[in-house]
Amino acid sequence: MALITCKDLVLGYDGRAITQAFDFSVHTGDYLCIVGENGSGKSTLIKTLLHLQPPISGSIEAGDGLRPNEIGYLPQQTAVQRDFPASIREVVISGCQGRCGLRPFYNREEKKLAAEMIHKLGLDGMENRCYRELSGGQQQRVLLARALCATQKVLLLDEPVAGLDPKVTTEMYRIIDDLNKQDGITIIMISHDMDAALHYATHILHIGETSFYGTKAQYLNSKIGKRFASLEGSDAQ
Numbered sequence: 762m763a764l765i766t767c768k769d770l771v772l773g774y775d776g777r778a779i780t781q782a783f784d785f786s787v788h789t790g791d792y793l794c795i796v797g798e799n800g801s802g803k804s805t806l807i808k809t810l811l812h813l814q815p816p817i818s819g820s821i822e823a824g825d826g827l828r829p830n831e832i833g834y835l836p837q838q839t840a841v842q843r844d845f846p847a848s849i850r851e852v853v854i855s856g857c858q859g860r861c862g863l864r865p866f867y868n869r870e871e872k873k874l875a876a877e878m879i880h881k882l883g884l885d886g887m888e889n890r891c892y893r894e895l896s897g898g899q900q901q902r903v904l905l906a907r908a909l910c911a912t913q914k915v916l917l918l919d920e921p922v923a924g925l926d927p928k929v930t931t932e933m934y935r936i937i938d939d940l941n942k943q944d945g946i947t948i949i950m951i952s953h954d955m956d957a958a959l960h961y962a963t964h965i966l967h968i969g970e971t972s973f974y975g976t977k978a979q980y981l982n983s984k985i986g987k988r989f990a991s992l993e994g995s996d997a998q
């Protein structure tokens with residue numbers, strides 16, 4: 762059974778559609794990359810999947826026991842967020858807030874989970890450093906650790922390598938791939954990096970005037986996949 766099944770989904774704002782209807786599903790262990798031209802609706806899809814806004818029409822169904830709070834989210838960072846005056850430990854453990862309910866403090870289990878995620882993302886010894894003093898790559902690792910405190914089932918990543926240099930980008934992709942392959946965490950990632958999408962993804966969702974959903978091989982054999990992949994590196998992103 763799929764973790765997430767979307768049928769006849771139309772995205773938009775204030776009753777106005779910005780996409781045609783499209784279908785896709787996400788199964789446990791998938792690595793789904795969402796690609797498409799600028800402004801095609803990728804970030805809107807993420808907001809819709811997180812139920813931060815309703816779809817214009819169509820359905821989003823969770824299955825396989827997935828609860829709404831079991832989707833971890835790594836948003837694109839704004840300049841203000843990059844300047845957040847909190848320690849790494851505080852930022853990471855804030856991913857446990859959904860587990861606290863009305864309890865106004867973190868319990869021992871949550872502190873242990875945060876410490877484990879700090880270790881997993883290679884941030885040991887940096888717990889007390891201020892988040893805003895970190896490099897872009899370190900900040901992304903902190904936010905991944907935070908998202909993993911929220912859930913170990915599904916991660917929604919909105920362009921996680923935006924603004925990172927090539928070396929740190931490769932490192933970030935390796936971390937995400939390990940989370941998928943070694944820990945079985947399902948990945949849903951918006952990507953403008955077709956090379957990486959075609960390297961790491963098991964499935965591709967292309968949204969835009971024409972939409973496509975399928976395995977990577979099916980995408981590469983499709984008309985839209987051939988066209989978009991060949992434009993990769995040009996202004997088609």
Ligand SMILES: Nc1ncnc2c1ncn2[C@@H]1O[C@H](COP(=O)(O)OP(=O)(O)OP(=O)(O)O)[C@@H](O)[C@H]1O
Nearest residue numbers: 774775779797798799800801802803804805806998
């Ligand atoms: N809050 C909003 N209200 C109305 N329209 C919006 C809103 N946010 C985005 N849009 C419009 O919806 C369309 C899709 O935007 P979205 O940010 O989802 O695209 P995207 O594929 O993520 O783009 P990019 O690749 O540039 O990040 C755009 O035309 C955008 O102007």
